[in-house]
Amino acid sequence: xxxxxxxxxxxxxxxxxxxxxxxxxxxxxxxxxxxxxxxxxxxxxxxxxxxxxxxxxxxxxxxxxxxxxxxxxxxxxxxxxxxxxxxxxxxxxxxxxxxxxxxxxxxxxxxxxxxxxxxxxxxxxxxxxxxxxxxxxxxxxxxxxxxxxxxxxxxxxxxxxxxxxxxxxxxxxxxxxxxxxxxxxxxxxxxxxxxxxxxxxxxxxxxxxxxxxxxxxxxxxxxxxxxxxxxxxxxxxxxxxxxxxxxxxxxxxxxxxxxxxxxxxxxxxxxxxxxxxxxxxxxxxxxxxxxxxxxxxxxxxxxxxxxxxxxxxxxxxxxxxxxxxxxxxxxxxxxxxxxxxxxxxxxxxxxxxxxxxxxxxxxxxxxxxxxxxxxxxxxxxxxxxxxxxxxxxxxxxxxxxxxxxxxxxxxxxxxxxxxxxxxxxxxxxxxxxxxxxxxxxxxxxxxxxxxxxxx
Amino acid sequence: xxxxxxxxxxxxxxxxxxxxxxxxxxxxxxxxxxxxxxxxxxxxxxxxxxxxxxxxxxxxxxxxxxxxxxxxxxxxxxxxxxxxxxxxxxxxxxxxxxxxxxxxxxxxxxxxxxxxxxxxxxxxxxxxxxxxxxxxxxxxxxxxxxxxxxxxxxxxxxxxxxxxxxxxxxxxxxxxxxxxxxxxxxxxxxxxxxxxxxxxxxxxxxxxxxxxxxxxxxxxxxxxxxxxxxxxxxxxxxxxxxxxxxxxxxxxxxxxxxxxxxxxxxxxxxxxxxxxxxxxxxxxxxxxxxxxxxxxxxxxxxxxxxxxxxxxxxxxxxxxxxxxxxxxxxxxxxxxxxxxxxxxxxxxxxxxxxxxxxxxxxxxxxxxxxxxxxxxxxxxxxxxxxxxxxxxxxxxxxxxxxxxxxxxxxxxxxxxxxxxxxxxxxxxxxxxxxxxxxxxxxxxxxxxxxxxxxx
Numbered sequence: 083x084x085x086x087x088x089x090x091x092x093x094x095x096x097x098x099x100x101x102x103x104x105x106x107x108x109x110x111x112x113x114x115x116x117x118x119x120x121x122x123x124x125x126x127x128x129x130x131x132x133x134x135x136x137x138x139x140x141x142x143x144x145x146x147x148x149x150x151x152x153x154x155x156x157x158x159x160x161x162x163x164x165x166x167x168x169x170x171x172x173x174x175x176x177x178x179x180x181x182x183x184x185x186x187x188x189x190x191x192x193x194x195x196x197x198x199x200x201x202x203x204x205x206x207x208x209x210x211x212x213x214x215x216x217x218x219x220x221x222x223x224x225x226x227x228x229x230x231x232x233x234x235x236x237x238x239x240x241x242x243x244x245x246x247x248x249x250x251x252x253x254x255x256x257x258x259x260x261x262x263x264x265x266x267x268x269x270x271x272x273x274x275x276x277x278x279x280x281x282x283x284x285x286x287x288x289x290x291x292x293x294x295x296x297x298x299x300x301x302x303x304x305x306x307x308x309x310x311x312x313x314x315x316x317x318x319x320x321x322x323x324x325x326x327x328x329x330x331x332x333x334x335x336x337x338x339x340x341x342x343x344x345x346x347x348x349x350x351x352x353x354x355x356x357x358x359x360x361x362x363x364x365x366x367x368x369x370x371x372x373x374x375x376x377x378x379x380x381x382x383x384x385x386x387x388x389x390x391x392x393x394x395x396x397x398x399x400x401x402x403x404x405x406x407x408x409x410x411x412x413x414x415x416x417x418x419x420x421x422x423x424x425x426x427x428x429x430x431x432x433x434x435x436x437x438x439x440x441x442x443x444x445x446x447x448x449x450x451x452x453x454x455x456x457x458x459x460x461x462x463x464x465x466x467x468x469x470x471x472x473x474x475x476x477x478x479x480x481x482x483x484x485x486x487x488x489x490x491x492x493x494x495x496x497x498x499x500x501x502x503x504x505x506x507x508x509x510x511x512x513x514x515x516x517x518x519x520x521x522x523x524x525x526x527x528x529x530x531x532x533x534x535x536x537x
Numbered sequence: 538x539x540x541x542x543x544x545x546x547x548x549x550x551x552x553x554x555x556x557x558x559x560x561x562x563x564x565x566x567x568x569x570x571x572x573x574x575x576x577x578x579x580x581x582x583x584x585x586x587x588x589x590x591x592x593x594x595x596x597x598x599x600x601x602x603x604x605x606x607x608x609x610x611x612x613x614x615x616x617x618x619x620x621x622x623x624x625x626x627x628x629x630x631x632x633x634x635x636x637x638x639x640x641x642x643x644x645x646x647x648x649x650x651x652x653x654x655x656x657x658x659x660x661x662x663x664x665x666x667x668x669x670x671x672x673x674x675x676x677x678x679x680x681x682x683x684x685x686x687x688x689x690x691x692x693x694x695x696x697x698x699x700x701x702x703x704x705x706x707x708x709x710x711x712x713x714x715x716x717x718x719x720x721x722x723x724x725x726x727x728x729x730x731x732x733x734x735x736x737x738x739x740x741x742x743x744x745x746x747x748x749x750x751x752x753x754x755x756x757x758x759x760x761x762x763x764x765x766x767x768x769x770x771x772x773x774x775x776x777x778x779x780x781x782x783x784x785x786x787x788x789x790x791x792x793x794x795x796x797x798x799x800x801x802x803x804x805x806x807x808x809x810x811x812x813x814x815x816x817x818x819x820x821x822x823x824x825x826x827x828x829x830x831x832x833x834x835x836x837x838x839x840x841x842x843x844x845x846x847x848x849x850x851x852x853x854x855x856x857x858x859x860x861x862x863x864x865x866x867x868x869x870x871x872x873x874x875x876x877x878x879x880x881x882x883x884x885x886x887x888x889x890x891x892x893x894x895x896x897x898x899x900x901x902x903x904x905x906x907x908x909x910x911x912x913x914x915x916x917x918x919x920x921x922x923x924x925x926x927x928x929x930x931x932x933x934x935x936x937x938x939x940x941x942x943x944x945x946x947x948x949x950x951x952x953x954x955x956x957x958x959x960x961x962x963x964x965x966x967x968x969x970x971x972x973x974x975x976x977x978x979x980x981x982x983x984x985x986x987x988x989x990x991x992x
Contacts, residue, residue: 400848403858
């Protein structure tokens with residue numbers, strides 16, 4: 083799909099011209115993921131028209147690719163019978179997510195209409211916290227018993243996989259009480275001699291996660307060990323489901339977004355229903371942005387108080403005031419670069435606390451080198467512009483000091499926060515920028531005052 | 538592994554006490570991914586000691602989990618024969634990456650020592666650009682012919698998968714000239730009646746990538762369609778290899794890091810050999826940080842020029858200068874929040890150009906609301922502090938205007954850049970912060986001057 087805007091125009095034309103057959107042909111020619119993209123650009127009534135023109139299997143697929151809010155909206159708009167049929171075609175974990183996002187009575191109504199077995203499985207999934215393994219796992223797992231032969235196991239899989247739309251990554255081995263005892267890759271199963279016992283070829287070294295494990299922790303395990311599926315067990319080691327790599331992709335994206343938001347001083351966990359900051363309620367978005375701005379306000383009032391102590395300086399030499407934004411701007415920028423390198427390095431695991439000193443040294447040298455270059459530049463420009471070499475030197479020295487201090491603060495703060503077991507990302511943007519502002523101003527104005535006293 | 542610091546202490550003790558047997562037992566008890574973490578914290582000579590104490594299969598696994606620089610370093614330090622054996626145990630794509638990171642003569646020496654078939658396959662992989670599908674794919678693909686029966690296909694797979702350590706996701710179907718003609722999931726193959734032909738059960742609707750496709754593009758396809766493996770073909774539709782989801786994980790992490798770095802004004806593509814910014818050469822790190830700082834320098838000199846026009850104001854009422862950091866700080870922060878929301882939203886696909894106006898409206902209302910609250914706060918605090926209601930009102934109004942304008946600039950700029958097909962992330966940090974500084978200062982000082990003229 084090269085140009086989504088053109089596609090949408092064409093689809094909107096077909097809707098307006100009421101040519102259902104052509105519309106249906108056009109829509110069914112796209113991949114479900116593309117249709118999901120298209121749906122997000124359509125108006126609600128257009129979506130409604132389109133969803134009824136897509137084959138049901140594909141429509142369920144499209145629903146799966148849509149963001150949660152739109153899933154609930156579309157299912158609420160179409161007639162209940164079609165909605166039930168679409169929900170019953172979703173993978174268990176998706177169906178549970180969709181129903182979990184609906185109003186209680188609405189989801190109950192659907193659950194009552196769904197096939198008995200499916201609905202009871204979904205009801206169980208709904209009992210788990212949606213941010214835990216239980217909330218993201220799919221309960222359909224391909225299991226065999228450890229005393230089966232390879233031949234029997236293959237036959238069992240053939241029958242089970244045909245009946246239910248299961249994802250096949252590994253085959254899990256359980257005892258008769260459904261305790262997880264081993265795991266066999268499909269590859270090993272296919273290549274093993276038919277007469278061997280499963281217990282002979284299975285691995286007992288199983289990495290597993292617990293139904294109550296939080297999704298961030300699970301994502302870390304997936305990223306670190308590069309698994310493509312992991313079994314989920316309860317307290318008694320009963321196999322309850324599997325979490326697959328595609329469930330994790332969304333979580334990793336979510337966590338990255340949270341990290342980026344936090345670094346920019348946007349609060350990601352307000353404790354209320356997770357309203358999306360781009361599409362959710364405006365009040366929610368505003369509340370997410372005020373806390374760190376408020377802290378900045380307090381910090382910057384300190385800067386104002388510091389600067390105000392030098393009112394006589396501003397009166398004597400007003401150009402001193404004019405240079406304040408220059409110093410604050412560059413200090414803030416180089417400090418932000420340092421914070422970003424540190425916070426990201428910690429989040430990807432490239433920076434460990436134990437190598438903290440190394441990074442502090444490295445960043446300080448960087449700050450000092452760049453600061454020296456910019457200090458000389460600023461000195462020369464100021465000298466040429468104001469015809470005042472002393473002023474040039476003061477601004478230049480302040481620039482070098484400022485940039486060096488800014489890199490040091492930007493490097494140390496995330497390390498200290500990490501040591502204190504606080505998310506280093508909260509250090510970014512607001513707090514450090516303000517700290518750098520205050521210290522930078524103090525350094526600069528002290529230098530200036532010293533100079534004025536000595537001329 | 539709960540506490541890596543303790544583990545490292547224990548391992549270092551074992552190395553010092555020269556108790557090889559215990560060291561070997563301790564090391565072999567960890568998962569390779571954990572060992573890779575441990576290795577990153579050890580000194581070079583400790584690593585050397587450890588790698589020889591690990592079973593070779595596992596040692597190769599550990600190498601695979603290590604960052605590129607360390608891979609090359611360790612393989613260069615151990616004796617060449619062991620190094621060759623470890624390289625030959627790596628998956629093809631990893632082996633090619635490792636050899637590609639070495640000096641030309643060093644990698645040639647290894648290639649000459651490796652088994653004939655393996656080395657010629659690696660040589661082919663090395664001809665591709667390492668950022669393209671050819672550079673990240675593995676050439677071992679499980680293929681069957683379309684005229685085989687299911688039974689024959691299963692037998693073929695059994696033999697092939699046993700011989701070579703292949704990853705099994707899908708089975709690809711080729712004609713006798715190795716043209717890709719179809720794909721069958723392992724699940725469908727296992728559940729299909731034995732006597733059917735592969736051509737009856739295969740899907741001809743194949744999503745495939747080209748050897749020259751860039752990795753960022755491939756990552757987007759994986760993330761959007763949620764595949765776990767994709768076939769790679771050349772210009773003539775010959776099947777050359779597969780790219781799997783775990784190759785993509787690293788790329789997604791890399792791309793996210795690039796996005797975050799770019800947003801903080803760090804240049805990620807200097808065009809030289811990709812030196813890592815945290816561990817690579819210091820000169821490289823410094824060069825990556827200077828360009829946007831230099832642009833900030835120019836921008837802030839404009840701010841200085843603007844501010845300097847108001848030198849008489851500073852002389853008359855020096856407290857006016859003291860308030861400059863407050864206005865710049867809050868404008869910068871709320872502007873950064875807006876940019877972050879926009880850039881991230883575009884990168885995850887949540888914001889499309891077509892909904893630009895909606896977001897501009899939404900952000901403007903947000904900026905105005907928060908700006909109004911902060912304007913009132915600042916007015917009251919300034920009034921109480923300076924006992925000057927007019928000054929309070931001026932700072933307050935400037936604050937409201939500043940924050941509103943900052944959100945608008947922060948929202949519009951990424952949209953405009955995107956429209957111009959420039960990476961919106963470059964808008965962040967440096968440029969916008971500086972623009973907001975300049976405009977904010979101009980608004981504030983204009984207000985002040987107007988006030989001074991009217992008292």
